[in-house]
Amino acid sequence: MLFGRIIRNLLVKVAKVDSRLTRRSFIVWTKEKSLARIRELAVIPVVRVSSRQHVMCAVKGIIKGGINVVEITLTVPNAISIIQELVAEYGAELLVGAGTVLDADSCRQALLAGAEFIVSPAFDAEVVAMTRQRGKLAMPGALTPTEVLIAWNSGADLVKLFPCDSVGGAAYIRALKGPFPKIEFVVTGGVTIETAPELLAAGATAVGVGQSVMSQKALECDDAAAIASSARKFQEALQAARRR
Numbered sequence: 001m002l003f004g005r006i007i008r009n010l011l012v013k014v015a016k017v018d019s020r021l022t023r024r025s026f027i028v029w030t031k032e033k034s035l036a037r038i039r040e041l042a043v044i045p046v047v048r049v050s051s052r053q054h055v056m057c058a059v060k061g062i063i064k065g066g067i068n069v070v071e072i073t074l075t076v077p078n079a080i081s082i083i084q085e086l087v088a089e090y091g092a093e094l095l096v097g098a099g100t101v102l103d104a105d106s107c108r109q110a111l112l113a114g115a116e117f118i119v120s121p122a123f124d125a126e127v128v129a130m131t132r133q134r135g136k137l138a139m140p141g142a143l144t145p146t147e148v149l150i151a152w153n154s155g156a157d158l159v160k161l162f163p164c165d166s167v168g169g170a171a172y173i174r175a176l177k178g179p180f181p182k183i184e185f186v187v188t189g190g191v192t193i194e195t196a197p198e199l200l201a202a203g204a205t206a207v208g209v210g211q212s213v214m215s216q217k218a219l220e221c222d223d224a225a226a227i228a229s230s231a232r233k234f235q236e237a238l239q240a241a242r243r244r
Contacts (some may be wrong), residue, residue: 031136054087058219086114104130107127161188
């Protein structure tokens with residue numbers, strides 16, 4: 001009987017592992033699928049926090065709120081191992097990217113950890129080249145028209161406009177979309193639930209958000225439900241803007 005129980009317990013454990021592996025193996029992320037998800041959701045929660053606990057609270061909340069994409073900035077302590085952990089835990093359920101990637105070595109580490117998109121606050125040719133070489137989505141930062149064109153011609157899939165709110169917000173996007181109608185922008189810096197719809201209407205493909213969805217209070221209280229509520233409200237605002 002003891003031997004039988006041991007065998008049954010082993011079979012249960014194997015079944016659980018197999019279930020997790022099977023769930024993750026059905027969808028393999030590609031750059032095209034990553035782009036499709038970002039375009040569909042039109043929002044990327046940017047997690048720039050001080051601990052793993054806050055990351056896990058934020059991720060749990062945004063997933064419950066219907067936003068299945070997240071950017072973990074490399075300013076987070078142990079960001080690379082956290083990215084690896086999120087990829088292993090959520091698989092294809094969550095599109096995980098790395099942010100604040102400033103050099104090729106950091107980019108390599110993030111890609112090896114499983115990041116599907118690489119975001120930088122500025123343009124670095126080596127970072128873009130390495131990301132493209134691995135077949136992942138490159139999102140370098142730019143602000144001026146010259147910087148935007150350099151980033152795009154170097155192979156950017158999306159161009160991060162940062163800090164867009166400091167130079168005119170929606171009006172600035174409209175000005176850039178005139179000469180650059182084919183370039184897709186992700187706007188970050190001071191984005192709120194009130195300004196996000198205006199940014200999309202002006203031509204942004206998506207917005208990057210932080211405390212508008214993940215408040216410091218909610219993180220400190222480990223209140224994933226509050227983050228989920230904010231995420232849902234943000235999504236509803238964007239959907240309503242699209243319907244208009």
